[in-house]
Amino acid sequence: MISVISLDNLTKKYGDQPVVNHLSFSVEKGEIFGYLGPNGSGKTTTIKMLCGLVAPTEGTATVNGFDIIKHPDQIRMSIGYMSQQFSLYRALTASENLDFYAELYGLKGESARRRKQQVLEITGLEAYRNRQAVKLSGGWKQRLALACAIVHEPPIVFLDEPTAGIDPVARRALWDLLFTLATTGITFFVTTHYMDEAERCSSLGYIYQSNLIAFGRTDELRALPIVNNPDYSNFEVTCSKIMATFQYFRAQNYVRDVTIFGRTLHIIVPCNVTAEALYAQLAATDLNVLDIRPIRPSLEDVFVALTEREDELRNNSTVTAGRSGK
Secondary structure, rough: OEEEEEEEEEEEEOOOOOEEEEEEEEEEEOEEEEEEOOOOOOOHHHHHOOOOOOOOOOOEEOOOOOOEOOOHHHHHHHEEEEEOOOOOOOOEEEEHHHHHHHOOOOHHHHHHHHHHHHHOOOOHHHHOOOEEEEHOOHHHHHHHHHHHOOOOOOOOEEEOOOOOOOOOHHHHHHHHHHHHHHOOEEEEEEEOHHHHHHHOOEEEEEEEEOOOEEEEEHHHHHHOOOHHOEEEEEEEEEEOOHHHHHEEEEOOOOOOOOEEEEOEEEEEEEOOHHHHHHHHHHHHOOOOOEEEOOOOOOHHHHHHHHHHHOOOOOOHHHHHHHHOOO
């Protein structure tokens, strides 16, 4: 596969504080790469460096074959970018916004008109072409922002939390559109907080407090030893009294962890605790457990475990440094 985005020790510091700390990874052509991490972890700064908007302090990267330090202008003309906040001209119609961005990227005459019509049809905006951007719903605003980001047919598109603040139906529709566009060879670099969106990505990177602490395909991440301890088993528990069952498991000494997932619970227990044993134990309660089944760790399980390990390592390092300084 061809790597179209490649980072080599990419670092950004403000003063002595690293915001992005020595990142090295690559993204392949035509994939949807998910970039995850808490607020303030360095996601947006990474994207701004890759888009040639912010200069790195150390290291470098190439995007579509261009060096981000030597050729930032070429990068900006060869990519699409969709920011966290809706940033198009609200008083202009969808059609007028597309005209503006087409001209900005050098499209003129018949080629501009033809491409605009293609983008309107691809994104489903044809029916809204004459509506002011300010009067579009959240989901249609995001479609318009995406349309403007791809009007010049860039091979790579950066999307910074594109579905934040829009409803679940609009989120799914936008992701269906991304899948359709990815089949044409466009590479997407997407930041998100949603685990269901992470599941849809080809590969993932997880940045925490400026450091990349996980990178790989979803199956590779689920197979990490940190969430596949042979001494423990993962079960999904379906029940009618979810909060009461959650409190019940939290009170059991043998339960290593319990988390609510929608209308189910995910629990981690020693490997000698079977589903049958759990059924037998719960039969003496009024919790009305409907089903207990073994499951693989979820991506959320992976990221929670990695975050907890990172915090533990940092805390131990701080304690050790404090002791050595006495």
